[in-house]
Amino acid sequence: MYVRLLCVCLAVVSAIAADADNCKLNGDQESASERAVLERLAPLKNMRFETTHEEYTYKFVVCGGVNGSKSTYDGLIQNKTAKSEITVVGRINDTTVFNGTDWIMLIYGSGEQYDSHCGKEPRKAMIMISCNKKTLASDFMIVHEERDKSKECFYLFEMDSSVACPVEESHLSVGSILLIVFAVLVGIYIIGGFLYQRFVVGAKGMEQFPNITMWKELGNLVADGCDFVCRSQPRSSETAYRGVGDDQLGEEPEERDDHLLPM
Template sequence: MKLFRIPMRGSVLLWAILTQLLLCRNGVFAGNGTKACKLQDESASQRKVLERLEPLAGKSFSVTVKKEKESYTYVFQLCGDAGGVKNAGVIQQKTDSQDKPTITTIVGSYTSTKAIGGSDWVMLIYHDGDKYDSHCNNEARKAIIMISCNKNKEGDLEVILEDRDRQSDCFYLFELDSSAVCPPVQSQLSAGSIILIIGFCLVAVYLIGGFLYQRLIVGAKGMEQFPNYAFWVEVGNLSADGCDFVCRSKNREEAPAYRGVTTDALDEEPEERDDHLLPM
Protein backbone atom coordinates (compact mmCIF):
# COMPACT_ATOMS: atom_id res chain seq x y z
CA MET A 1 0.00 0.00 0.00
CA LYS A 2 2.82 2.43 0.77
CA LEU A 3 4.18 1.98 -2.74
CA PHE A 4 0.99 3.44 -4.22
CA ARG A 5 0.46 6.29 -1.76
CA ILE A 6 3.50 8.30 -2.82
CA PRO A 7 2.66 8.44 -6.55
CA MET A 8 -0.99 9.27 -5.78
CA ARG A 9 -0.02 12.10 -3.46
CA GLY A 10 2.47 13.38 -6.00
CA SER A 11 -0.14 13.38 -8.79
CA VAL A 12 -2.67 15.19 -6.60
CA LEU A 13 -0.08 17.82 -5.72
CA LEU A 14 0.84 18.21 -9.38
CA TRP A 15 -2.80 18.69 -10.38
CA ALA A 16 -3.26 21.28 -7.62
CA ILE A 17 -0.23 23.26 -8.84
CA LEU A 18 -1.41 23.14 -12.47
CA THR A 19 -4.90 24.27 -11.46
CA GLN A 20 -3.53 27.24 -9.51
CA LEU A 21 -1.30 28.24 -12.42
CA LEU A 22 -4.26 28.08 -14.81
CA LEU A 23 -6.45 30.17 -12.50
CA CYS A 24 -3.69 32.73 -11.99
CA ARG A 25 -3.25 32.99 -15.77
CA ASN A 26 -6.98 33.68 -16.18
CA GLY A 27 -6.86 36.35 -13.50
CA VAL A 28 -8.90 34.56 -10.85
CA PHE A 29 -6.25 35.08 -8.22
CA ALA A 30 -5.46 38.64 -9.26
CA GLY A 31 -5.38 39.87 -5.70
CA ASN A 32 -3.46 43.07 -6.46
CA GLY A 33 -6.65 44.92 -7.27
CA THR A 34 -6.05 48.56 -8.16
CA LYS A 35 -2.39 48.21 -7.18
CA ALA A 36 -1.79 46.60 -10.57
CA CYS A 37 -2.37 49.98 -12.21
CA LYS A 38 0.84 51.92 -12.70
CA LEU A 39 0.45 55.66 -12.44
CA GLN A 40 2.35 57.97 -14.76
CA ASP A 41 3.03 60.29 -11.85
CA GLU A 42 2.86 58.28 -8.66
CA SER A 43 1.14 60.31 -5.94
CA ALA A 44 -0.88 59.61 -2.82
CA SER A 45 -3.89 61.54 -4.12
CA GLN A 46 -4.15 59.54 -7.35
CA ARG A 47 -3.60 56.28 -5.51
CA LYS A 48 -6.41 57.23 -3.14
CA VAL A 49 -8.71 57.84 -6.11
CA LEU A 50 -7.86 54.40 -7.48
CA GLU A 51 -8.64 52.80 -4.13
CA ARG A 52 -12.20 54.08 -4.44
CA LEU A 53 -12.55 51.84 -7.51
CA GLU A 54 -11.45 48.71 -5.64
CA PRO A 55 -14.94 47.09 -5.93
CA LEU A 56 -14.56 47.20 -9.72
CA ALA A 57 -11.10 45.60 -9.80
CA GLY A 58 -11.01 42.43 -11.88
CA LYS A 59 -14.41 43.06 -13.48
CA SER A 60 -14.78 43.25 -17.24
CA PHE A 61 -17.19 45.59 -19.08
CA SER A 62 -17.95 45.56 -22.79
CA VAL A 63 -20.07 47.35 -25.36
CA THR A 64 -20.61 46.80 -29.08
CA VAL A 65 -21.05 49.60 -31.61
CA LYS A 66 -22.16 48.86 -35.19
CA LYS A 67 -21.18 51.07 -38.12
CA GLU A 68 -22.59 49.99 -41.49
CA LYS A 69 -21.03 46.57 -42.21
CA GLU A 70 -18.54 46.73 -39.37
CA SER A 71 -18.94 46.33 -35.67
CA TYR A 72 -16.61 47.40 -32.90
CA THR A 73 -16.56 45.76 -29.50
CA TYR A 74 -14.82 47.63 -26.70
CA VAL A 75 -13.70 45.79 -23.59
CA PHE A 76 -12.67 47.63 -20.44
CA GLN A 77 -11.11 46.11 -17.34
CA LEU A 78 -9.92 48.03 -14.31
CA CYS A 79 -6.25 47.36 -13.65
CA GLY A 80 -6.41 44.05 -15.49
CA ASP A 81 -5.84 42.50 -18.90
CA ALA A 82 -8.90 43.40 -20.98
CA GLY A 83 -9.86 40.51 -23.24
CA GLY A 84 -6.78 38.63 -22.06
CA VAL A 85 -4.45 41.09 -23.83
CA LYS A 86 -1.43 41.76 -21.64
CA ASN A 87 -1.24 45.25 -20.07
CA ALA A 88 -4.34 46.36 -22.00
CA GLY A 89 -6.89 48.30 -19.98
CA VAL A 90 -9.19 48.97 -22.96
CA ILE A 91 -9.20 47.11 -26.28
CA GLN A 92 -11.12 47.46 -29.52
CA GLN A 93 -12.16 44.36 -31.47
CA LYS A 94 -13.15 45.04 -35.07
CA THR A 95 -15.23 42.54 -37.05
CA ASP A 96 -17.07 42.74 -40.41
CA SER A 97 -19.65 40.74 -42.30
CA GLN A 98 -17.09 38.97 -44.50
CA ASP A 99 -15.91 36.70 -41.69
CA LYS A 100 -12.46 38.19 -41.68
CA PRO A 101 -10.24 37.65 -38.63
CA THR A 102 -11.03 39.96 -35.75
CA ILE A 103 -8.59 42.85 -35.44
CA THR A 104 -7.71 43.70 -31.83
CA THR A 105 -6.38 47.15 -31.03
CA ILE A 106 -5.14 48.33 -27.66
CA VAL A 107 -6.87 51.63 -26.91
CA GLY A 108 -5.14 52.21 -23.56
CA SER A 109 -2.82 50.46 -21.13
CA TYR A 110 -3.26 50.29 -17.37
CA THR A 111 0.52 50.38 -17.02
CA SER A 112 0.28 54.10 -17.85
CA THR A 113 -2.64 55.37 -15.80
CA LYS A 114 -3.86 58.72 -14.58
CA ALA A 115 -6.72 59.08 -12.09
CA ILE A 116 -8.74 62.18 -11.27
CA GLY A 117 -11.64 62.12 -8.84
CA GLY A 118 -14.44 64.25 -7.45
CA SER A 119 -17.07 63.74 -4.79
CA ASP A 120 -19.22 61.42 -6.94
CA TRP A 121 -17.13 60.71 -10.04
CA VAL A 122 -13.74 59.38 -11.15
CA MET A 123 -12.02 59.98 -14.47
CA LEU A 124 -9.62 57.20 -15.40
CA ILE A 125 -7.16 57.80 -18.24
CA TYR A 126 -5.24 54.96 -19.92
CA HIS A 127 -2.31 56.08 -22.07
CA ASP A 128 0.15 54.23 -24.35
CA GLY A 129 -2.31 52.43 -26.60
CA ASP A 130 -1.51 51.28 -30.13
CA LYS A 131 -0.52 54.10 -32.47
CA TYR A 132 -2.88 55.51 -35.08
CA ASP A 133 -2.20 54.58 -38.70
CA SER A 134 -3.12 57.86 -40.40
CA HIS A 135 -4.65 60.05 -37.71
CA CYS A 136 -3.33 62.30 -34.94
CA ASN A 137 0.21 62.28 -36.33
CA ASN A 138 0.49 58.57 -35.54
CA GLU A 139 0.46 59.20 -31.81
CA ALA A 140 -0.49 56.52 -29.29
CA ARG A 141 -4.16 55.99 -28.54
CA LYS A 142 -5.65 57.10 -25.25
CA ALA A 143 -8.81 55.97 -23.44
CA ILE A 144 -10.74 58.15 -20.99
CA ILE A 145 -13.27 56.35 -18.82
CA MET A 146 -15.70 58.59 -16.94
CA ILE A 147 -17.11 56.64 -13.99
CA SER A 148 -20.15 58.36 -12.46
CA CYS A 149 -22.17 57.64 -9.36
CA ASN A 150 -25.39 55.74 -9.89
CA LYS A 151 -26.84 53.68 -7.06
CA ASN A 152 -29.63 52.19 -9.19
CA LYS A 153 -27.59 51.10 -12.22
CA GLU A 154 -24.34 49.15 -12.35
CA GLY A 155 -21.89 48.21 -15.06
CA ASP A 156 -23.25 49.73 -18.29
CA LEU A 157 -20.32 50.80 -20.46
CA GLU A 158 -21.09 53.34 -23.17
CA VAL A 159 -18.99 54.78 -25.99
CA ILE A 160 -19.47 58.55 -25.95
CA LEU A 161 -16.91 59.83 -28.45
CA GLU A 162 -13.89 58.92 -30.54
CA ASP A 163 -12.05 62.15 -31.20
CA ARG A 164 -9.39 61.55 -33.84
CA ASP A 165 -9.91 64.56 -36.08
CA ARG A 166 -7.14 66.64 -34.55
CA GLN A 167 -3.41 66.89 -34.84
CA SER A 168 -2.64 65.63 -31.36
CA ASP A 169 -4.13 64.55 -28.06
CA CYS A 170 -6.81 62.32 -29.60
CA PHE A 171 -8.83 60.10 -27.29
CA TYR A 172 -11.66 57.61 -26.87
CA LEU A 173 -14.27 58.66 -24.32
CA PHE A 174 -16.26 56.06 -22.40
CA GLU A 175 -18.84 56.37 -19.65
CA LEU A 176 -19.60 53.86 -16.90
CA ASP A 177 -22.19 54.04 -14.14
CA SER A 178 -21.27 52.51 -10.79
CA SER A 179 -22.13 52.83 -7.13
CA ALA A 180 -18.45 52.40 -6.21
CA VAL A 181 -17.81 56.13 -6.59
CA CYS A 182 -20.90 57.26 -4.68
CA PRO A 183 -20.16 59.15 -1.47
CA PRO A 184 -21.00 57.33 1.75
CA VAL A 185 -24.50 57.96 3.06
CA GLN A 186 -24.42 59.95 6.25
CA SER A 187 -26.88 59.13 8.99
CA GLN A 188 -29.55 61.79 9.53
CA LEU A 189 -30.22 60.69 13.11
CA SER A 190 -28.52 62.34 16.03
CA ALA A 191 -26.95 60.44 18.90
CA GLY A 192 -29.91 61.26 21.16
CA SER A 193 -32.39 59.92 18.60
CA ILE A 194 -30.45 56.69 18.23
CA ILE A 195 -30.37 56.23 22.02
CA LEU A 196 -34.14 56.83 22.23
CA ILE A 197 -34.83 54.32 19.46
CA ILE A 198 -32.67 51.70 21.18
CA GLY A 199 -34.42 52.43 24.49
CA PHE A 200 -37.90 52.06 22.97
CA CYS A 201 -36.86 48.79 21.30
CA LEU A 202 -35.57 47.39 24.61
CA VAL A 203 -38.76 48.41 26.42
CA ALA A 204 -40.88 46.80 23.70
CA VAL A 205 -38.91 43.56 23.91
CA TYR A 206 -39.20 43.58 27.71
CA LEU A 207 -42.97 44.14 27.69
CA ILE A 208 -43.81 41.70 24.90
CA GLY A 209 -41.42 38.99 26.10
CA GLY A 210 -42.52 39.37 29.73
CA PHE A 211 -46.20 39.29 28.79
CA LEU A 212 -45.79 36.10 26.77
CA TYR A 213 -43.75 34.48 29.53
CA GLN A 214 -46.27 35.36 32.25
CA ARG A 215 -49.22 34.22 30.16
CA LEU A 216 -47.85 31.08 28.49
CA ILE A 217 -45.32 29.79 31.02
CA VAL A 218 -46.53 31.05 34.40
CA GLY A 219 -50.20 31.01 33.44
CA ALA A 220 -50.98 34.47 34.89
CA LYS A 221 -54.26 36.23 34.23
CA GLY A 222 -55.39 39.83 34.24
CA MET A 223 -52.94 42.49 35.44
CA GLU A 224 -50.59 39.81 36.70
CA GLN A 225 -49.62 39.18 33.08
CA PHE A 226 -47.65 42.41 33.21
CA PRO A 227 -43.97 41.50 33.74
CA ASN A 228 -42.79 42.10 37.33
CA TYR A 229 -46.21 43.44 38.25
CA ALA A 230 -45.62 43.37 42.02
CA PHE A 231 -42.34 45.24 41.66
CA TRP A 232 -43.79 48.00 39.49
CA VAL A 233 -46.81 48.42 41.78
CA GLU A 234 -44.49 48.90 44.73
CA VAL A 235 -42.37 51.34 42.74
CA GLY A 236 -45.49 53.32 41.91
CA ASN A 237 -46.56 53.50 45.54
CA LEU A 238 -43.11 54.53 46.70
CA SER A 239 -42.93 57.19 44.00
CA ALA A 240 -46.31 58.56 45.06
CA ASP A 241 -45.24 58.64 48.73
CA GLY A 242 -42.02 60.42 47.81
CA CYS A 243 -43.87 62.98 45.71
CA ASP A 244 -46.36 63.54 48.54
CA PHE A 245 -43.54 64.02 51.03
CA VAL A 246 -41.54 66.43 48.86
CA CYS A 247 -44.18 68.41 47.02
CA ARG A 248 -47.00 68.75 49.63
CA SER A 249 -46.64 70.98 52.70
CA LYS A 250 -47.87 70.20 56.23
CA ASN A 251 -51.45 71.01 57.27
CA ARG A 252 -51.67 74.56 58.73
CA GLU A 253 -54.54 76.20 60.60
CA GLU A 254 -56.30 78.84 58.60
CA ALA A 255 -56.16 82.39 59.93
CA PRO A 256 -59.45 83.83 61.29
CA ALA A 257 -61.53 86.03 59.04
CA TYR A 258 -61.59 89.00 61.53
CA ARG A 259 -58.75 90.73 63.24
CA GLY A 260 -58.52 90.81 67.01
CA VAL A 261 -59.98 87.36 67.40
CA THR A 262 -57.50 84.81 68.45
CA THR A 263 -57.72 81.19 67.74
CA ASP A 264 -58.18 80.48 71.41
CA ALA A 265 -61.58 82.19 71.28
CA LEU A 266 -62.64 79.89 68.56
CA ASP A 267 -61.91 76.80 70.57
CA GLU A 268 -65.00 74.97 71.67
CA GLU A 269 -65.87 75.92 75.23
CA PRO A 270 -66.78 73.22 77.68
CA GLU A 271 -70.48 72.60 78.04
CA GLU A 272 -71.86 74.12 81.27
CA ARG A 273 -74.33 72.09 83.26
CA ASP A 274 -77.25 74.11 84.71
CA ASP A 275 -79.26 71.26 86.03
CA HIS A 276 -78.93 72.65 89.59
CA LEU A 277 -81.01 75.73 88.71
CA LEU A 278 -84.08 73.73 87.89
CA PRO A 279 -86.81 73.67 90.57
CA MET A 280 -86.91 70.54 92.47
Protein backbone atom coordinates in the same frame (compact mmCIF):
# COMPACT_ATOMS: atom_id res chain seq x y z
CA MET B 1 19.71 23.24 -9.13
CA TYR B 2 16.98 22.75 -11.73
CA VAL B 3 14.30 22.67 -9.05
CA ARG B 4 15.54 25.98 -7.64
CA LEU B 5 15.62 27.54 -11.12
CA LEU B 6 12.10 26.30 -11.79
CA CYS B 7 10.85 27.85 -8.53
CA VAL B 8 12.44 31.19 -9.41
CA CYS B 9 10.83 31.15 -12.85
CA LEU B 10 7.43 30.34 -11.37
CA ALA B 11 7.81 33.17 -8.86
CA VAL B 12 8.71 35.64 -11.62
CA VAL B 13 5.77 34.51 -13.76
CA SER B 14 3.39 34.77 -10.79
CA ALA B 15 4.64 38.27 -9.99
CA ILE B 16 4.17 39.38 -13.60
CA ALA B 17 0.68 37.87 -13.74
CA ALA B 18 -0.29 39.50 -10.46
CA ASP B 19 1.03 42.85 -11.64
CA ALA B 20 -0.88 42.49 -14.92
CA ASP B 21 -4.14 42.16 -13.00
CA ASN B 22 -3.79 45.56 -11.35
CA CYS B 23 -3.96 49.14 -12.55
CA LYS B 24 -0.57 50.79 -12.27
CA LEU B 25 -0.76 54.52 -11.73
CA ASN B 26 1.53 56.56 -13.92
CA GLY B 27 4.07 58.94 -12.49
CA ASP B 28 6.90 58.38 -10.07
CA GLN B 29 4.74 58.52 -6.97
CA GLU B 30 1.05 57.74 -6.54
CA SER B 31 -1.06 59.96 -4.33
CA ALA B 32 -3.26 58.82 -1.50
CA SER B 33 -6.36 60.16 -3.28
CA GLU B 34 -5.61 58.11 -6.42
CA ARG B 35 -5.11 54.97 -4.38
CA ALA B 36 -8.39 55.63 -2.54
CA VAL B 37 -10.27 55.93 -5.84
CA LEU B 38 -8.71 52.67 -7.09
CA GLU B 39 -9.86 50.96 -3.90
CA ARG B 40 -13.41 52.14 -4.66
CA LEU B 41 -13.13 50.41 -8.05
CA ALA B 42 -12.17 47.11 -6.40
CA PRO B 43 -15.69 45.56 -6.80
CA LEU B 44 -15.35 46.05 -10.58
CA LYS B 45 -11.85 44.59 -10.85
CA ASN B 46 -11.46 42.17 -13.78
CA MET B 47 -15.06 42.71 -14.88
CA ARG B 48 -15.34 42.64 -18.68
CA PHE B 49 -17.48 44.87 -20.87
CA GLU B 50 -18.11 45.07 -24.58
CA THR B 51 -19.84 47.52 -26.89
CA THR B 52 -20.19 47.90 -30.66
CA HIS B 53 -20.14 51.14 -32.63
CA GLU B 54 -20.38 51.14 -36.41
CA GLU B 55 -17.78 48.64 -37.68
CA TYR B 56 -15.81 48.44 -34.44
CA THR B 57 -16.16 46.38 -31.28
CA TYR B 58 -14.61 47.66 -28.07
CA LYS B 59 -13.63 45.40 -25.16
CA PHE B 60 -12.82 46.80 -21.75
CA VAL B 61 -11.59 45.23 -18.50
CA VAL B 62 -11.35 47.08 -15.21
CA CYS B 63 -7.74 46.82 -14.01
CA GLY B 64 -7.13 43.64 -16.02
CA GLY B 65 -6.01 42.47 -19.43
CA VAL B 66 -8.39 41.65 -22.27
CA ASN B 67 -8.23 37.99 -23.27
CA GLY B 68 -6.82 37.36 -26.73
CA SER B 69 -5.05 40.69 -26.94
CA LYS B 70 -1.41 41.32 -27.73
CA SER B 71 -0.36 41.90 -24.13
CA THR B 72 -1.64 41.16 -20.66
CA TYR B 73 -1.57 44.90 -19.98
CA ASP B 74 -4.09 45.74 -22.71
CA GLY B 75 -7.06 47.05 -20.76
CA LEU B 76 -9.15 48.39 -23.65
CA ILE B 77 -8.95 47.30 -27.28
CA GLN B 78 -10.66 48.13 -30.54
CA ASN B 79 -11.51 45.27 -32.89
CA LYS B 80 -12.42 45.96 -36.50
CA THR B 81 -15.00 43.23 -37.00
CA ALA B 82 -14.67 42.80 -40.77
CA LYS B 83 -10.89 42.35 -40.75
CA SER B 84 -10.38 41.11 -37.17
CA GLU B 85 -7.81 43.82 -36.65
CA ILE B 86 -7.05 44.54 -33.00
CA THR B 87 -5.88 47.99 -31.93
CA VAL B 88 -4.86 48.66 -28.34
CA VAL B 89 -6.55 51.83 -27.14
CA GLY B 90 -5.22 51.86 -23.57
CA ARG B 91 -3.09 49.84 -21.15
CA ILE B 92 -3.54 49.33 -17.42
CA ASN B 93 0.14 49.89 -16.63
CA ASP B 94 -0.39 53.57 -17.51
CA THR B 95 -3.45 54.45 -15.46
CA THR B 96 -4.74 57.80 -14.28
CA VAL B 97 -7.77 58.04 -12.02
CA PHE B 98 -9.62 60.85 -10.28
CA ASN B 99 -13.16 61.48 -9.14
CA GLY B 100 -15.85 64.04 -8.38
CA THR B 101 -18.98 64.02 -6.26
CA ASP B 102 -20.81 61.32 -8.20
CA TRP B 103 -18.40 60.19 -10.92
CA ILE B 104 -15.02 58.54 -11.44
CA MET B 105 -12.74 59.08 -14.42
CA LEU B 106 -10.52 56.11 -15.31
CA ILE B 107 -7.89 56.75 -17.99
CA TYR B 108 -5.75 54.14 -19.75
CA GLY B 109 -2.80 55.61 -21.64
CA SER B 110 0.07 54.20 -23.73
CA GLY B 111 -2.15 52.75 -26.45
CA GLU B 112 -0.95 52.09 -29.97
CA GLN B 113 0.15 55.14 -31.91
CA TYR B 114 -2.09 56.77 -34.48
CA ASP B 115 -1.02 56.17 -38.05
CA SER B 116 -1.47 59.74 -39.25
CA HIS B 117 -3.74 61.55 -36.79
CA CYS B 118 -2.88 63.43 -33.60
CA GLY B 119 0.83 63.73 -34.40
CA LYS B 120 1.13 59.94 -34.20
CA GLU B 121 0.85 60.05 -30.42
CA PRO B 122 -0.24 56.97 -28.41
CA ARG B 123 -3.97 56.37 -28.11
CA LYS B 124 -5.74 57.02 -24.84
CA ALA B 125 -9.00 55.67 -23.41
CA MET B 126 -11.08 57.71 -20.96
CA ILE B 127 -13.88 55.88 -19.14
CA MET B 128 -16.40 58.07 -17.32
CA ILE B 129 -18.10 56.03 -14.57
CA SER B 130 -21.28 57.75 -13.39
CA CYS B 131 -23.23 57.09 -10.21
CA ASN B 132 -26.15 54.68 -10.44
CA LYS B 133 -27.20 53.10 -7.16
CA LYS B 134 -29.33 50.45 -8.90
CA THR B 135 -26.49 48.59 -10.63
CA LEU B 136 -22.95 47.49 -9.91
CA ALA B 137 -21.95 48.06 -13.54
CA SER B 138 -23.90 48.48 -16.78
CA ASP B 139 -24.46 50.50 -19.98
CA PHE B 140 -20.86 50.54 -21.20
CA MET B 141 -20.69 52.47 -24.49
CA ILE B 142 -18.45 54.69 -26.55
CA VAL B 143 -19.42 58.35 -26.62
CA HIS B 144 -16.85 60.00 -28.84
CA GLU B 145 -13.42 59.64 -30.44
CA GLU B 146 -11.48 62.88 -30.60
CA ARG B 147 -8.78 62.57 -33.26
CA ASP B 148 -8.98 65.86 -35.17
CA LYS B 149 -6.53 67.67 -32.90
CA SER B 150 -2.77 67.75 -33.29
CA LYS B 151 -2.32 66.19 -29.85
CA GLU B 152 -4.19 65.14 -26.70
CA CYS B 153 -6.62 62.92 -28.64
CA PHE B 154 -8.73 60.37 -26.80
CA TYR B 155 -11.53 57.81 -26.91
CA LEU B 156 -14.34 58.66 -24.49
CA PHE B 157 -16.49 55.91 -22.98
CA GLU B 158 -19.13 55.96 -20.28
CA MET B 159 -20.82 53.48 -17.98
CA ASP B 160 -22.94 53.41 -14.83
CA SER B 161 -21.93 51.96 -11.49
CA SER B 162 -22.82 52.23 -7.83
CA VAL B 163 -19.13 52.46 -6.87
CA ALA B 164 -19.12 56.04 -8.16
CA CYS B 165 -21.87 57.09 -5.76
CA PRO B 166 -20.90 59.08 -2.66
CA VAL B 167 -20.83 57.19 0.59
CA GLU B 168 -23.87 58.07 2.66
CA GLU B 169 -23.03 58.47 6.32
CA SER B 170 -25.80 57.92 8.81
CA HIS B 171 -25.77 60.33 11.77
CA LEU B 172 -28.31 59.91 14.56
CA SER B 173 -29.52 63.04 16.27
CA VAL B 174 -29.65 63.39 20.06
CA GLY B 175 -33.44 63.03 19.94
CA SER B 176 -33.18 59.79 17.95
CA ILE B 177 -30.68 58.36 20.43
CA LEU B 178 -32.93 59.26 23.37
CA LEU B 179 -35.93 57.64 21.67
CA ILE B 180 -33.96 54.45 21.03
CA VAL B 181 -32.75 54.33 24.66
CA PHE B 182 -36.29 54.96 25.91
CA ALA B 183 -37.73 52.23 23.68
CA VAL B 184 -35.08 49.76 24.91
CA LEU B 185 -35.80 50.59 28.55
CA VAL B 186 -39.56 50.23 28.04
CA GLY B 187 -39.00 46.86 26.34
CA ILE B 188 -36.82 45.63 29.20
CA TYR B 189 -39.38 46.82 31.75
CA ILE B 190 -42.33 45.10 30.03
CA ILE B 191 -40.57 41.83 29.22
CA GLY B 192 -38.74 41.60 32.54
CA GLY B 193 -41.86 42.48 34.53
CA PHE B 194 -43.96 40.00 32.57
CA LEU B 195 -41.51 37.17 33.25
CA TYR B 196 -41.29 38.07 36.95
CA GLN B 197 -45.06 38.23 37.39
CA ARG B 198 -45.59 34.95 35.55
CA PHE B 199 -42.84 32.73 36.94
CA VAL B 200 -42.13 34.26 40.36
CA VAL B 201 -45.45 35.71 41.48
CA GLY B 202 -47.52 33.19 39.50
CA ALA B 203 -49.89 35.75 38.02
CA LYS B 204 -52.24 34.90 35.18
CA GLY B 205 -53.97 36.88 32.46
CA MET B 206 -53.76 40.67 32.65
CA GLU B 207 -52.22 40.41 36.11
CA GLN B 208 -48.97 39.38 34.40
CA PHE B 209 -48.46 42.95 33.21
CA PRO B 210 -46.03 44.68 35.60
CA ASN B 211 -47.63 47.14 38.03
CA ILE B 212 -51.04 46.62 36.45
CA THR B 213 -52.87 48.32 39.35
CA MET B 214 -50.74 51.45 39.14
CA TRP B 215 -51.25 51.72 35.39
CA LYS B 216 -55.01 51.31 35.75
CA GLU B 217 -55.15 54.10 38.33
CA LEU B 218 -52.93 56.26 36.15
CA GLY B 219 -55.23 55.62 33.20
CA ASN B 220 -58.25 56.64 35.23
CA LEU B 221 -56.52 59.83 36.38
CA VAL B 222 -55.53 60.68 32.83
CA ALA B 223 -59.08 60.06 31.64
CA ASP B 224 -60.49 62.29 34.41
CA GLY B 225 -57.99 65.04 33.61
CA CYS B 226 -58.79 64.87 29.91
CA ASP B 227 -62.50 64.93 30.69
CA PHE B 228 -62.05 67.99 32.91
CA VAL B 229 -59.84 69.93 30.47
CA CYS B 230 -61.37 69.02 27.13
CA ARG B 231 -65.13 68.98 27.90
CA SER B 232 -66.74 72.21 26.68
CA GLN B 233 -70.13 71.81 28.36
CA PRO B 234 -71.06 70.51 31.81
CA ARG B 235 -72.19 66.94 31.92
CA SER B 236 -75.99 66.65 32.17
CA SER B 237 -77.03 64.61 35.18
CA GLU B 238 -79.30 61.75 34.51
CA THR B 239 -82.72 61.86 36.09
CA ALA B 240 -82.91 59.23 38.78
CA TYR B 241 -86.04 57.84 40.40
CA ARG B 242 -86.54 59.06 43.88
CA GLY B 243 -89.13 57.88 46.34
CA VAL B 244 -91.74 60.32 47.47
CA GLY B 245 -91.30 61.35 51.09
CA ASP B 246 -93.32 63.36 53.44
CA ASP B 247 -91.09 66.35 52.94
CA GLN B 248 -91.88 66.33 49.21
CA LEU B 249 -95.62 66.44 49.73
CA GLY B 250 -97.13 69.87 49.64
CA GLU B 251 -99.32 71.08 52.47
CA GLU B 252 -102.86 70.08 51.91
CA PRO B 253 -105.39 72.85 52.22
CA GLU B 254 -107.17 72.91 55.56
CA GLU B 255 -110.67 71.48 55.25
CA ARG B 256 -113.39 73.72 56.60
CA ASP B 257 -116.39 72.00 58.07
CA ASP B 258 -118.14 75.03 59.34
CA HIS B 259 -121.12 74.21 57.16
CA LEU B 260 -121.71 71.02 59.13
CA LEU B 261 -122.35 72.88 62.43
CA PRO B 262 -125.96 73.42 63.37
CA MET B 263 -127.17 76.93 62.86
